Amino acid sequence: MSQATLTPSRLRYSLGPWARITALAVCALLTLGPVIWTVSTSLRTPAESFELPPRIIPTDPTAESYRGVFDQIDVWLLALNSTLVTALIAVGQMITAGLAGYAFARLEFRFKKPLFALVLATMMVPLQVTIVPVFLVLKSMSLTDTLLGLIVPAFPTAFGTFLMRQYFLGMPKDLGEAAMLDGAGPWRIFRSVYAPLAAPGLAIVGVLAFNYHWNEFFRPLILETSSQNYTLPLGLVSLQGNLGTGSISVVLAGVVLSMIPAVAVFVVGQRPLREGITSAGVNR
Amino acid sequence: MTNTRIPAVRPRPAPPSAPADRPATRDRRTRLLAALFLAPTVVGIVVFTVVPIVGSVVLSLFHWNVIDSPRFAGAANYRELAGDSTVLVSFRNTLVFMVLAVALQLLVALVLALAVNGRMPVWLRSVFRSAFFFPLVLSAASISVVMKYLFNQDFGVVNWLLGLVGVAPVPWLTSENGAMATVILVYVWQQFGFSFLLFVGGLNNVPKEVHEAAALDGATGLRKHLHITLPLLSPTLLVASVVGIINALQVFEQPYVLTDGGPGDSTRTVVMVIYETAFEQLRFGTASAVGVLLFVLIMAVTALQFRLSRRFVHYQ
Numbered sequence: 001m002s003q004a005t006l007t008p009s010r011l012r013y014s015l016g017p018w019a020r021i022t023a024l025a026v027c028a029l030l031t032l033g034p035v036i037w038t039v040s041t042s043l044r045t046p047a048e049s050f051e052l053p054p055r056i057i058p059t060d061p062t063a064e065s066y067r068g069v070f071d072q073i074d075v076w077l078l079a080l081n082s083t084l085v086t087a088l089i090a091v092g093q094m095i096t097a098g099l100a101g102y103a104f105a106r107l108e109f110r111f112k113k114p115l116f117a118l119v120l121a122t123m124m125v126p127l128q129v130t131i132v133p134v135f136l137v138l139k140s141m142s143l144t145d146t147l148l149g150l151i152v153p154a155f156p157t158a159f160g161t162f163l164m165r166q167y168f169l170g171m172p173k174d175l176g177e178a179a180m181l182d183g184a185g186p187w188r189i190f191r192s193v194y195a196p197l198a199a200p201g202l203a204i205v206g207v208l209a210f211n212y213h214w215n216e217f218f219r220p221l222i223l224e225t226s227s228q229n230y231t232l233p234l235g236l237v238s239l240q241g242n243l244g245t246g247s248i249s250v251v252l253a254g255v256v257l258s259m260i261p262a263v264a265v266f267v268v269g270q271r272p273l274r275e276g277i278t279s280a281g282v283n284r
Numbered sequence: 285m286t287n288t289r290i291p292a293v294r295p296r297p298a299p300p301s302a303p304a305d306r307p308a309t310r311d312r313r314t315r316l317l318a319a320l321f322l323a324p325t326v327v328g329i330v331v332f333t334v335v336p337i338v339g340s341v342v343l344s345l346f347h348w349n350v351i352d353s354p355r356f357a358g359a360a361n362y363r364e365l366a367g368d369s370t371v372l373v374s375f376r377n378t379l380v381f382m383v384l385a386v387a388l389q390l391l392v393a394l395v396l397a398l399a400v401n402g403r404m405p406v407w408l409r410s411v412f413r414s415a416f417f418f419p420l421v422l423s424a425a426s427i428s429v430v431m432k433y434l435f436n437q438d439f440g441v442v443n444w445l446l447g448l449v450g451v452a453p454v455p456w457l458t459s460e461n462g463a464m465a466t467v468i469l470v471y472v473w474q475q476f477g478f479s480f481l482l483f484v485g486g487l488n489n490v491p492k493e494v495h496e497a498a499a500l501d502g503a504t505g506l507r508k509h510l511h512i513t514l515p516l517l518s519p520t521l522l523v524a525s526v527v528g529i530i531n532a533l534q535v536f537e538q539p540y541v542l543t544d545g546g547p548g549d550s551t552r553t554v555v556m557v558i559y560e561t562a563f564e565q566l567r568f569g570t571a572s573a574v575g576v577l578l579f580v581l582i583m584a585v586t587a588l589q590f591r592l593s594r595r596f597v598h599y600q
Contacts, residue, residue: 017402017403017404020399020402020404021404021408023399024396024399024400024412027396027416028411028412028415028416031415031416031418031419031473032415032418034427034430034431034434034473035418035419035422037430037434037441038430052439052441052444053444054441054444095324096324096325096328097325099320099321099322099324099325100321100322100324100325100326102321103317103318103321103322104322107314107315107317107318107321108311108314108318109314109315109318109319110315115322115326118326118329118334119325119326119329122329122333122334124530124582124583124586125333125337125579126530126533126534126582128534128536128555128558128575128578129337129340129575129576129578129579129582130332130333130336130337130339130340130575131558131559131562131575132336132339132340132343132558132562132568132571132572132575133335133336133337133339133340133343133572134332134336135562135563136339136568137331137332137335137336137339152328153328153331153332155324155328156324156325156326156327156328156329156332157325158329161325185313186311186313186314186317187313187317190317211420211421214423215421215422215423215424215425215426216423217423217424217425217536217537218536218537218555218559221559222559222563232423233423233425233426234425236425236426236429237425237426237429237541240429240432240541248433251429252430252433254426255426255429255430258423258426259422259423259426262421262422262423263421265421266418266421270414270417273417273421274417274481277420277478277481277482278481278482278484278485
């Protein structure tokens with residue numbers, strides 16, 4: 001009676017697996033299409049960059065546009081700024097979130113609940129709402145138009161703290177208790193027992209921070225006024241402004257250059273990134 | 285014949301906090317360590333979030349251009365906003381954007397997550413998953429630079445593709461509705477991967493037996509999804525829509541790079557108005573007032589959503 005499952009409604013609504021996979025492949029192509037077009041156009045000469053129909057494989061690939069980017073903007077300086085800012089924020093967030101997450105998960109102290117509620121509540125307050133006073137606070141510290149002004153305010157991370165707290169809560173309590181019986185103090189228990197176990201969780205915090213801040217545009221736009229303090233996204237948008245619509249391929253070569261580290265993190269850090277995002281939905 | 289129900293397995297109540305914990309509370313070394321561990325996060329949050337929230341409210345009551353000393357203005361900034369058509373339009377644009385972008389993003393993500401969840405080779409599934417997640421790692425600003433070329437009316441690839449199927453060139457970035465549509469499409473293209481990952485995670489948590497039981501009862505295709513998968517996925521749906529809405533209300537990069545708010549004010553968003561009022565026109569008080577209103581809007585929309593969701597969200 002296995003034929004009985006082929007009711008009309010099933011025929012109508014459930015696509016055969018091949019139709020479904022084909023539809024998914026078309027969607028994947030639409031998703032990746034703009035990126036593929038960017039890479040292929042960046043490899044054409046500026047004169048040929050308008051070419052339609054767009055050919056995926058350039059007939060005569062050239063790095064001319066890449067040379068153009070280096071002529072127009074100081075790519076090395078921008079990349080150095082971006083790297084410095086992003087790396088310091090990522091490391092800083094791993095430290096602050098690791099410490100605070102451990103305190104909330106495993107230490108006992110007064111006002112623990114209200115403090116944790118405060119941290120959680122700030123996840124709901126977008127930066128855009130408070131940017132004017134944040135700018136003034138940084139100005140009073142003489143940190144506007146400096147890279148430090150981008151770095152320091154990004155150290156505390158509410159989401160990272162929450163994530164690390166969940167992570168430490170998931171570790172067995174007996175490990176710490178055994179160490180305590182052996183005479184370890186609270187610092188030793190953290191340093192020698194729990195911190196080493198937290199590495200995968202810290203990796204999630206670091207990769208998320210890297211991805212977010214490498215691509216960040218709003219804060220650098222507001223804080224950095226001199227071009228020697230620009231980060232890559234700012235430099236790219238100004239590159240586009242300088243050139244108008246003259247040579248697409250040069251702008252796109254710049255885009256490709258700025259994508260390389262993001263893609264590298266995607267390849268290496270795909271799993272931590274995915275876990276970080278998924279846990280935003282599942283753990284709450 | 286008696287309808288014996290399997291008793292629901294209840295998790296045992298957590299034991300009352302063990303008395304062994306008490307001495308630890310009084311341990312001075314533990315408290316000192318906690319204070320040290322929390323200091324960077326708490327001080328940072330107070331200085332860069334709590335103080336600025338209070339600061340926004342206070343500043344919104346003053347006229348201030350950074351150069352002269354601030355003058356108390358009372359509600360004048362807010363009255364000014366009520367008569368400022370650009371500000372009013374920016375709130376309308378942001379709400380329209382939020383509704384359309386979040387709806388489209390959730391729909392695309394849900395359909396693709398269900399499709400990826402179907403039967404296929406493992407390697408193929410991970411290829412699809414990576415492809416849909418990929419735009420998330422790119423910068424919204426540089427992607428918008430790319431999209432500006434793709435959506436160009438005369439030489440853009442999008443109109444060329446549409447031309448192949450006989451559609452006349454669409455003024456994507458130069459007409460009011462076209463510009464809003466483009467901003468939404470570009471935003472959704474980059475963002476749907478976030479909801480997609482949440483849904484894939486949520487679907488993995490739906491027990492297989494539920495589907496099998498439903499199939500035995502004759503549920504198929506669309507009905508199975510509507511009556512079984514969706515209710516089980518509803519907690520994930522709630523998180524995806526809350527995060528989606530909060531993000532959408534802060535949209536900035538896409539309209540800033542693609543259209544600079546135009547044509548006219550048709551794609552000017554609230555955050556763009558905050559940016560322009562404060563950092564281009566140096567009207568810090570007025571900008572703070574816009575910020576306060578945006579904050580109130582975010583809180584109101586989120587509260588409304590949690591309220592509505594009580595009726596639709598099912599926890600297992």
